[in-house]
Amino acid sequence: MCFSAEVSFGASAVISTVGVVAVKKSARKEQLFFALIPLMFGVQQFFEGWLWVALQNEGYRTTEMLAKYGFLIFAQLIWPVWVPLSVYKIEKNRKRKRMIGGSLILGIAMFALLAYRMAAYDVSAHIDHHHIYYTVGHFNSTNWWSGALYLLPAVFPFLFSSHRRINILGTIMLLFFVISKVFYLKYMISVWCFFAAVMSIYILYILKKQEPEVKQTIPIS
Structure with a gap:
């Protein structure tokens, strides 16, 4: 994310810990994909932490490449599929x-x-005004239309859910998406993913609140 490697590593540690607890709280197998979201965001923030380190130190070219692609694979490839799949399984x-x-x-x-696009074009990342700025070829995060398309699979499934608390999660993520676009347009990918990662902690609360429902559905033998 923006600011520093310490912020990314700190966020990774906290969110990953919450993610482990969330997985343990998933009482049904169809909840597992949903419960894994915070843990996966923790891994993504870990990649960006290492990218900060690599960009600030010479001789870390291999680490830079792995961290850069690791972060972007989550941001651009995994989330548009994982989010709708995880909500679909519990709906x-x-x-x-x-x-x-x-x-x-x-x-x-x-x-x-x-x-x-990631395979066909050069992928770059560099530090700019205390943020990491990503580009893929001549594409970057300043396109409003691409952001709108990204929202449909990566955020709107939360809003489509029949679970009120998941709707709240989607609404807050949508709000942070707009804030990122308005105030951090050039650094959209990095800033938005940090906000979404922090908000994913709310998933643990959702799963904990669902525990009574789950227990009531368990047949008594």
Whole structure:
């Protein structure tokens, strides 16, 4: 994220810890993909922490490449597929499940397009005014239209869910997306992912609040 390697590593440690607890709190197998989101964000922030270190020190070219691609694979390839898939697996309402499924199809299409773009063009990252600025070829994070398309699979499935607390998560993430676009447009990828990573901690709260429901559905033998 912006600011420093320490911020990224600190966020990674906290969010990963929450992620481990969230996985343990997932009482049903269909919740696992959803519960893994904070842990995966923790890994993503760890990659960016190492990218900060590599960009600030000479002789870390291999580390820089691995950290740069590691971060962007999460940001641009994994989340547009993982988010709709995780919400789809826990959704029971058929109408809403179809909407989330549509987002998943779009996410898979974006995965293919962005993976091709990442493979076909040069990928760069450099520190600029206490932020990391990413570019893929001549593409960058200043395109509003690309951001809108990204929202459909990466955020809107939370809003399509029939679970109120997941709707709240989606609403807050959407708000932070807009804030990132308005105030940090050039550094959108880095800043937005940090906000989303921090907000993913809320997933543990969602899972803990669902525990009574889960226990009531367990048949008594």
